Amino acid sequence: MSRTGTFRVWRGDATGGAFETYTTPVAEGMVVLDAVHQIQAAQANDLAVRWNCKAGRCGSCSAEINGMPALMCMTRLADLPLERPVTVEPLKAFPVVKDLVTDVSWNYEVKKQIKPFRPRPADADGQWRMAQADVDRVMEFRKCIECFLCQDVCHVLRNHRKHAEFIGPRFLVHAAALEMHPLDVEDRTDDLRRAHGIGFCNITKCCTTVCPEQIVITDNAIIPLKERVVDRAYDPLRALVRLVRRGP
Amino acid sequence: MRDGRVDGLEDSLSPAFETQEYDVLVIGAGGAGLRAAIAASAAGVRVGVVCKSLLGKAHTVMAEGGIAAALGNVDDRDNWRVHFADTMRGGQYLNNWRMAEIHAKEAPACVRELEAWGALFDRTADGRILQRNFGGHAYPRLAHVGDRTGLEMIRTLQDHGVHRGIAFHMECTVIRLLKDGDRVVGALAYERERGRMQVFHARAVILATGGVGRAYRITSNSWEYTGDGQALAYEAGADLIDMEFVQFHPTGMVWPPSVQGILVTEGVRGEGGVLRNKAGRRFMFDDIPPLYRSQTADSEEEGWRYTQGDRNARRPPELLTRDHVARCIVREVKEGRGSPHGGVYLDIAWIRAKIPHAAEHIKRKLPSMYHQFQQLASIDITEEAMEVGPTTHYMMGGVRVDAETQMSAVPGLFAVGECAAGLHGANRLGGNSLSDLLVFGKRAGEAAAQFAGQQRAGQIDTEAVETAARRALGPFDRAAAGKGEGPFELQAELQNAMQELVGIVRREDEMQHALEKIADLKHRAARVAVFGNREYNPGWHTALDLASLLTVAEAITSAALARRESRGAHFRDDYPQKDEAAGRTQTVVRRGPDGAMRVTREPVSQPPEPLRAIIEEFK
Numbered sequence: 112m113s114r115t116g117t118f119r120v121w122r123g124d125a126t127g128g129a130f131e132t133y134t135t136p137v138a139e140g141m142v143v144l145d146a147v148h149q150i151q152a153a154q155a156n157d158l159a160v161r162w163n164c165k166a167g168r169c170g171s172c173s174a175e176i177n178g179m180p181a182l183m184c185m186t187r188l189a190d191l192p193l194e195r196p197v198t199v200e201p202l203k204a205f206p207v208v209k210d211l212v213t214d215v216s217w218n219y220e221v222k223k224q225i226k227p228f229r230p231r232p233a234d235a236d237g238q239w240r241m242a243q244a245d246v247d248r249v250m251e252f253r254k255c256i257e258c259f260l261c262q263d264v265c266h267v268l269r270n271h272r273k274h275a276e277f278i279g280p281r282f283l284v285h286a287a288a289l290e291m292h293p294l295d296v297e298d299r300t301d302d303l304r305r306a307h308g309i310g311f312c313n314i315t316k317c318c319t320t321v322c323p324e325q326i327v328i329t330d331n332a333i334i335p336l337k338e339r340v341v342d343r344a345y346d347p348l349r350a351l352v353r354l355v356r357r358g359p
Numbered sequence: 360m361r362d363g364r365v366d367g368l369e370d371s372l373s374p375a376f377e378t379q380e381y382d383v384l385v386i387g388a389g390g391a392g393l394r395a396a397i398a399a400s401a402a403g404v405r406v407g408v409v410c411k412s413l414l415g416k417a418h419t420v421m422a423e424g425g426i427a428a429a430l431g432n433v434d435d436r437d438n439w440r441v442h443f444a445d446t447m448r449g450g451q452y453l454n455n456w457r458m459a460e461i462h463a464k465e466a467p468a469c470v471r472e473l474e475a476w477g478a479l480f481d482r483t484a485d486g487r488i489l490q491r492n493f494g495g496h497a498y499p500r501l502a503h504v505g506d507r508t509g510l511e512m513i514r515t516l517q518d519h520g521v522h523r524g525i526a527f528h529m530e531c532t533v534i535r536l537l538k539d540g541d542r543v544v545g546a547l548a549y550e551r552e553r554g555r556m557q558v559f560h561a562r563a564v565i566l567a568t569g570g571v572g573r574a575y576r577i578t579s580n581s582w583e584y585t586g587d588g589q590a591l592a593y594e595a596g597a598d599l600i601d602m603e604f605v606q607f608h609p610t611g612m613v614w615p616p617s618v619q620g621i622l623v624t625e626g627v628r629g630e631g632g633v634l635r636n637k638a639g640r641r642f643m644f645d646d647i648p649p650l651y652r653s654q655t656a657d658s659e660e661e662g663w664r665y666t667q668g669d670r671n672a673r674r675p676p677e678l679l680t681r682d683h684v685a686r687c688i689v690r691e692v693k694e695g696r697g698s699p700h701g702g703v704y705l706d707i708a709w710i711r712a713k714i715p716h717a718a719e720h721i722k723r724k725l726p727s728m729y730h731q732f733q734q735l736a737s738i739d740i741t742e743e744a745m746e747v748g749p750t751t752h753y754m755m756g757g758v759r760v761d762a763e764t765q766m767s768a769v770p771g772l773f774a775v776g777e778c779a780a781g782l783h784g785a786n787r788l789g790g791n792s793l794s795d796l797l798v799f800g801k802r803a804g805e806a807a808a809q810f811a812g813q814q815r816a817g818q819i820d821t822e823a824v825e826t827a828a829r830r831a832l833g834p835f836d837r838a839a840a841g842k843g844e845g846p847f848e849l850q851a852e853l854q855n856a857m858q859e860l861v862g863i864v865r866r867e868d869e870m871q872h873a874l875e876k877i878a879d880l881k882h883r884a885a886r887v888a889v890f891g892n893r894e895y896n897p898g899w900h901t902a903l904d905l906a907s908l909l910t911v912a913e914a915i916t917s918a919a920l921a922r923r924e925s926r927g928a929h930f931r932d933d934y935p936q937k938d939e940a941a942g943r944t945q946t947v948v949r950r951g952p953d954g955a956m957r958v959t960r961e962p963v964s965q966p967p968e969p970l971r972a973i974i975e976e977f978k
Contacts, residue, residue, distance in 0.1 A: 157898050158897065
């Protein structure tokens with residue numbers, strides 16, 4: 112399978128840029144990141160790209176390939192139509208730094224605003240006992256590699272730029288992992304409703320589609336959290352109880 | 360924190376400096392760096408962390424198997440004494456015995472602490488932390504969560520750390536340690552985004568930079584692992600020890616070519632996976648080292664029972680130490696019994712014959728492996744065998760440190776995790792790395808905070824800063840002048856030389872040849888040229904990393920030449936046997952007064968009587 116592929120790679124920085132076309136040899140088993148590295152080593156030493164593990168485990172090499180948010184290290188060239196040029200461009204929900212690298216620091220700031228893990232007291236012998244089934248329930252959320260592809264595809268962030276009001280799917284998954292953690296006793300429901308803007312999510316499930324870890328973000332993380340918020344804030348019976356408690 | 364600017368030269372490439380001030384500066388944000396930063400911050404000092412990548416992306420995420428700690432949850436015969444004895448045997452008794460003792464004693468508390476910070480582990484039937492079998496460990500000892508324990512660990516530490524007010528400088532690379540007299544008082548770094556130079560003032564500096572895998576062509580390590588910590592410490596005057604001991608993990612992917620070297624967890628073998636050659640033979644039964652004969656299964660049946668938790672069974676030979684398994688694989692391939700793409704077969708699918716719902720079981724126990732082979736190689740590991748071969752994985756050698764505090768011979772300079780040395784001796788047991796990061800990360804953080812509290816602020820030598828910064832910008836000047844080689848070619852040449860000449864099986868003449876090659880590359884690296892500007896320029900980053908890579912490559916090769924025997928991860932074709940005298944000495948590499956690398960052999964401290972008795976008891 113010795114042939115060449117054509118790649119249209121976005122080159123530029125915060126002030127602007129354009130696609131540049133490169134051709135590079137394609138060998139069996141290659142992924143998009145391999146092609147980008149070949150181009151970088153042979154034709155464009157200063158082509159900026161983030162990567163680390165090259166095995167879909169660290170979530171560094173997020174980009175948009177032929178318009179779809181994906182990890183470059185897990186997108187095989189064999190699965191792309193190579194008779195056409197492959198376009199590779201940076202994530203759109205975050206400011207460009209250079210070429211394929213974007214400024215994702217907003218995500219790190221958001222995480223600081225979510226109340227941290229707070230465990231219940233340990234058993235008498237200082238250990239915690241929990242059932243495997245309870246652990247399994249949150250494992251799905253804890254698989255998240257923080258690639259931020261879900262943030263990138265989410266229209267609330269990507270198109271409506273609600274970064275100041277909405278934490279995005281990644282951090283709703285994070286909140287779900289904490290809320291459903293077998294030991295956690297913190298309450299994040301009011302934060303989810305107000306500060307974290309969970310109401311902005313209108314369940315289009317694009318985040319679930321792009322998740323490289325196959326986390327069923329919308330159904331398993333966001334909807335249960337929405338239910339908690341609704342139970343707390345909008346249940347008429349609870350509202351009545353609150354009213355009575357507050358008293359005349 | 361103090362922010363300021365010291366302006367340098369006037370031209371466009373001038374090294375203008377930003378400055379930051381901390382009590383403790385941690386270089387590296389993998390498990391060791393994060394644990395150290397948390398400990399230092401808990402001690403009440405100002406902590407800054409500098410890391411080459413984004414937070415949470417360090418190589419710790421790739422750790423799959425688990426954290427070794429003698430919790431005794433699965434087999435109550437386990438305790439710190441057995442863990443200590445296993446670690447010493449695995450390291451062929453070249454370990455720093457005090458580090459091995461501290462590690463075995465303190466690992467269980469460190470695992471429980473991680474749980475208190477939110478980490479979730481798989482559970483036993485009675486709800487406690489589950490432990491799995493791993494190579495060289497007598498009992499099921501690895502606390503784990505599926506095959507993504509490293510991710511669980513780094514995310515837990517990261518999330519705990521950000522809520523402690525630790526300052527993180529992401530995508531920032533340290534290129535030089537700064538000294539005031541004998542003492543380390545800071546570091547010079549560049550940040551990737553704009554290429555600006557940063558001067559960090561600190562009363563104590565902790566190196567937690569990880570390994571050296573990028574010195575080789577086939578490696579499980581990412582671009583970051585260029586031996587920065589080892590090289591920075593060496594330049595600052597610290598000793599490096601055990602540099603000849605590079606761990607080649609026996610099972611990396613071999614096909615397709617683009618994924619060559621990516622790790623296949625030892626957990627596959629812990630769960631019952633077996634190694635076969637092309638004739639279908641379990642070749643690991645053919646060569647069992649004397650030190651392990653009494654602990655190894657006699658039959659395939661006994662080995663299987665061991666992986667399924669039978670307390671009376673002995674472990675299958677696939678779970679012998681990594682150095683030995685890697686060499687057996689090399690032997691099979693060399694003698695023509697390998698798989699089509701130059702590896703051997705690792706088969707977990709065969710357990711279908713043993714247990715019901717095997718496919719579901721495999722997917723639950725080894726989800727990342729299932730995913731990795733499915734996506735990158737179109738192989739369903741529940742149906743087919745994997746092709747695997749050795750990959751450069753871990754550096755046992757590194758900065759010589761004090762066992763109690765992790766401080767190097769240079770005052771104010773600490774080292775922890777993979778870039779430090781001592782715990783693992785000639786070979787590291789799987790699972791002992793994550794526990795190493797926690798146990799000694801905590802100790803280094805506490806000791807560095809205490810040290811920082813006792814020091815006055817140091818004086819930064821501005822001239823040294825200017826000189827180092829100017830040198831770092833040299834590649835741009837040479838490109839402007841139209842001369843010099845590109846950095847990627849040089850890096851590839853070094854990787855090929857180390858792979859071919861200082862790999863799993865070593866020989867005097869080949870290593871001499873490697874030293875000549877390294878000398879030539881050093882000469883050429885000093886004239887490397889980089890095009891473009893300083894903003895996020897991987898060519899420039901690669902050029903700067905070359906200096907560290909060349910230093911560690913020279914240290915590895917020189918140390919390997921000096922050890923004229925075969926022991927642990929170091930195997931010499933021309934000295935294939937162990938040598939008792941050599942087994943009591945270790946190789947020390949340090950910078951001579953003339954700037955040249957010096958290699959000496961020094962006696963290894965022998966354990967005191969009570970610990971010797973423990974070693975004998977479990978032999």
